Amino acid sequence: MRIGLLIFALAAVMALVVWLWGMGGAADLSAWASEGQRKVQNAMAGLLRALKGGEPGAFWGLMGLCFAYGFFHAAGPGHGKLIIGGYGAARRVPVLRLSALAVLSSLGQAAAAVLLVYAGVFAFGLTRQAMTGLAEDWLAPASYIAIALVGAWLALRGARKLYSIWKHRGHAHHDHDHHTDGSCGCGHKHGPSADEAAHVHSLRDALLVIGSVAIRPCTGALFLLILTWRLEIDLVGIAGAFVMGFGTASVTVIVAVLSVLMRESAFGAVAESGTALRLSALLELGAGALIAVVALSLV
Structure with a gap:
């Protein structure tokens, strides 16, 4: 039953990828989102005038x-969903931890927008067009390249794990049974257990994920910050x-939860430790390669 659900989930993901990047679905979705953003920006400008005029509410x-x-x-x-979803599929990360990464990445984008606007205004005297151009022409490609590097790093780590598993299997062709703790009954381990592998996470991983997303500020936040600066209502x-950041996080958290559920379904379908380790390495390799390819295509 679990294997059937896993196959269905993987097929759905592949169908979504084909629709988004093979059949123009990404362009349709982007057009819908852009139209929604444009309407919100127009309403935002009106509310800013009302706020400046002291209207209640x-x-x-x-x-x-x-x-x-x-x-x-x-x-x-967008790249926030790509890196959060891909990282959740590649690494066995608890859902709360990955959701926290999603929220911090979105808030990091908001902080980057604040820093860019006020550094641009006070230190460099940049105009609104110059700051938007900087964000779109330089910081966006830099963010995609950073995400591609994270994907390549995940893929390389997955490939190294697969090589290590293959190498250890070659050394373990003597007659003894393997156990789920990664040992074989011969007094030493041939690799980490599935539980140990699941808990190998570092601050470096978190900073790489957050930084690759946060490096590109949201253009809507730039629009708002410049208008409120001109109206002298900076706070x-x-x-x-930052409220925009939470709005962005509402979507990326859903992506984080779905990626963790899909990965856990995969691990639930294989109880044997050696198979789980191989599956972990394959997921890390595949997800990392997908992140790198899609990010580079967005550059």
């Missing part, structure tokens, strides 16, 4: 629109940028 209306903008921004084909703009 304008602040909370603006915050609600900021959250909606973040949602529409994340609903389009409103900063608050709105």
